[in-house]
Amino acid sequence: MTRDTADAATLIDGLQYCKWSREIFQQMREGGMSAVHATVSYHDGFRDTVRNLVEWNWRFRDHADLILLGRDADDIAAAKASGRTAIFLGLQNPMPIEDDLGLVEILHELGIRFMQITYNNQSLLGAGWMEAVDGGVTRMGREVIAEMNRLGMVIDMSHSGERTTLEAIELSTRPIAVTHANPSWWRETGRNKSAEVVKALAETGGMLGLSIYPHHLRDGGATTLQDFCAMAAEVAVMIGVDNLGIGSDLCQGQPDNIVQWMREGRWTRPDRRSARAAFPAQPEWFGDNRDFAGLAAGLKAAGFSGADTAKILGENWRNFMRKAFKPGDLS
Amino acid sequence: MTRDTADAATLIDGLQYCKWSREIFQQMREGGMSAVHATVSYHDGFRDTVRNLVEWNWRFRDHADLILLGRDADDIAAAKASGRTAIFLGLQNPMPIEDDLGLVEILHELGIRFMQITYNNQSLLGAGWMEAVDGGVTRMGREVIAEMNRLGMVIDMSHSGERTTLEAIELSTRPIAVTHANPSWWRETGRNKSAEVVKALAETGGMLGLSIYPHHLRDGGATTLQDFCAMAAEVAVMIGVDNLGIGSDLCQGQPDNIVQWMREGRWTRPDRRSARAAFPAQPEWFGDNRDFAGLAAGLKAAGFSGADTAKILGENWRNFMRKAFKPGDLS
Numbered sequence A, B: 001m002t003r004d005t006a007d008a009a010t011l012i013d014g015l016q017y018c019k020w021s022r023e024i025f026q027q028m029r030e031g032g033m034s035a036v037h038a039t040v041s042y043h044d045g046f047r048d049t050v051r052n053l054v055e056w057n058w059r060f061r062d063h064a065d066l067i068l069l070g071r072d073a074d075d076i077a078a079a080k081a082s083g084r085t086a087i088f089l090g091l092q093n094p095m096p097i098e099d100d101l102g103l104v105e106i107l108h109e110l111g112i113r114f115m116q117i118t119y120n121n122q123s124l125l126g127a128g129w130m131e132a133v134d135g136g137v138t139r140m141g142r143e144v145i146a147e148m149n150r151l152g153m154v155i156d157m158s159h160s161g162e163r164t165t166l167e168a169i170e171l172s173t174r175p176i177a178v179t180h181a182n183p184s185w186w187r188e189t190g191r192n193k194s195a196e197v198v199k200a201l202a203e204t205g206g207m208l209g210l211s212i213y214p215h216h217l218r219d220g221g222a223t224t225l226q227d228f229c230a231m232a233a234e235v236a237v238m239i240g241v242d243n244l245g246i247g248s249d250l251c252q253g254q255p256d257n258i259v260q261w262m263r264e265g266r267w268t269r270p271d272r273r274s275a276r277a278a279f280p281a282q283p284e285w286f287g288d289n290r291d292f293a294g295l296a297a298g299l300k301a302a303g304f305s306g307a308d309t310a311k312i313l314g315e316n317w318r319n320f321m322r323k324a325f326k327p328g329d330l331s
Helices: A022-030 A046-062 A074-081 A102-109 A139-151 A162-171 A195-203 A225-239 A257-264 A295-301 A306-324 B022-030 B046-062 B074-081 B102-109 B139-151 B162-171 B195-203 B225-239 B257-264 B295-301 B306-324
Strands: A011-016 A033-041 A067-069 A085-091 A112-116 A154-156 A207-210 A244-246 B011-016 B033-041 B067-069 B085-091 B112-116 B154-156 B207-210 B244-246
Touching: A011 A207, A011 A244, A011 A306, A022 A033, A022 A085, A033 A046, A033 A074, A033 A112, A033 A306, A046 A067, A046 A085, A046 B046, A046 B102, A067 A074, A074 A085, A102 A112, A102 A139, A102 B046, A139 A154, A139 A162, A162 A195, A195 A207, A195 A225, A207 A225, A207 A306, A225 A244, A225 A295, A244 A306, A295 A306, B011 B207, B011 B244, B011 B306, B022 B033, B022 B085, B033 B046, B033 B074, B033 B112, B033 B306, B046 B067, B046 B085, B067 B074, B074 B085, B102 B112, B102 B139, B139 B154, B139 B162, B162 B195, B195 B207, B195 B225, B207 B225, B207 B306, B225 B244, B225 B295, B244 B306, B295 B306
Parallel strands: A011 A033, A033 A085, A067 A085, A085 A112, A112 A154, A207 A244, B011 B033, B033 B085, B067 B085, B085 B112, B112 B154, B207 B244
Antiparallel strands: none
16 A cells, blocks of 8 residues: 555655665555655675665565656656656765776666765775865866766765865756755754755755764754744744755664774774764654654644645755756766 | 768777787778677686776777777767777676676766677576576676666677577667677587577667688688678568678787687686697688678679668668667666
């Protein structure tokens, strides 16, 4: 039994990294999710990423009654019409393209539609937010941004440093995205985004997906829905409502050692690993995909109209994807 | 200036491995070629094959006025309508899939439409024709044949041993191909195909692409067009005309060290390499794609009707591709 029909609300989550299972895909259907951007890789190189894509191919086959691979924005409507959720695939780090520009197109052909220019560290393309020095977008970074623009692969700056993020917004000829982050004035951490970034993003037509990951929330897992939605209202005062969405960063079902993998990858000496890396507890109002539609009540209570609430919960992402996934100049 | 229109003959070459260049693509147009099956890899592993595909992506972009990537048989008509040649990509060895079944689908997504189960040596899937012992299709070979059947990737047995070839014909639920070989009764070499194989292939709807590579011809490069076409007529007496095509094995412009690569790969000790490996001289009647249409006169002189000549020079391959590239049971 699904809640989605062509007439139902379009609900889109701008980022999730769950331990995927049939149960989670069923919860997407119960929650009426039209589309979800799902992370395929962090620190995996090309070959390991292809292996992850093989597993996605099997998931799309095994759960064809619940999900389908999203290749362009029309697949959102196709998913709704068939009572399924469109999964758009993305990378949180550019390791999968190694130093080979051609792999951007190869991964696009294999379904990748989002890629972060950096995760937390310096990458070949730019600086992550945890680096002491942010030298901005690199020489290869400029080539890759142009290539992503050409193909219609979304540049995602969620984990990048301030300078790298501002330069990417400037260099990209197409709107970019911060799929999952909050304003740093609300929760001060380099991982959240400055007012300058939030404004530059929106002025160029880019999307900000507000995150529900506890480390990005003012009071962590104790943050109330009311407080989260009041923050959304503050952002809307600054940039309007059309460039605002949700990127929940839901990591449902992942074991705690995945936190080590995300933070410490393969570059950290085992004896320097943090022993207690663990997922924080989620806010009680957002535990899985069935809670997504419940954000509407909070947004309305914070003053958003019904129409604006619908935009934030999915229509803005859909409108962005309609443009962002179109091939650019393919000459 | 192209000779191709929707009304012109459909000319299809079942295999070429040229040193690709704009000049060769222009010759395809001058020769009125509707489609060519082009080799991407022999002994390259997955990553190297992806690099070869990156180069093909660039070729399709740089020469978009002359060629396009063929993904299904409709692309043959699309190519004709736009005065271009459809290039169908293939592998002459299964090294690119390593031991990972999932890479068959990945490579299919990247455009691969033909794959040989073996080149000359034993592979993970079966025995090549140069092995002393042919143990037939292996355990992994059975899995891969089923996967290729599912996806609509053509099983090509051109270089495989007799037993492996017969077993593949038997195991495959869809017609297979020998894209480039001649009957061994005409030129006796293990690389050509026995009457038993030729009959089993045709009885199951498979295609035999007659080769113009000198080592497959009765008198090498001195073989006359008349003799080649008389051989085609003999084959037609045995199996009829509908399963017969051309797979020229044209290796235009390749340097001689490519012969070493094809024959000796990376498994041969340098001091055991054959010092004089070289490409043989082509017959004077077949030097490049502009000579393909000229085969018609020889076939007609050998007794083929105009309609049967058109089948052999392209229509049979097109009809085969219409069925072969359709996805099978994708559940």
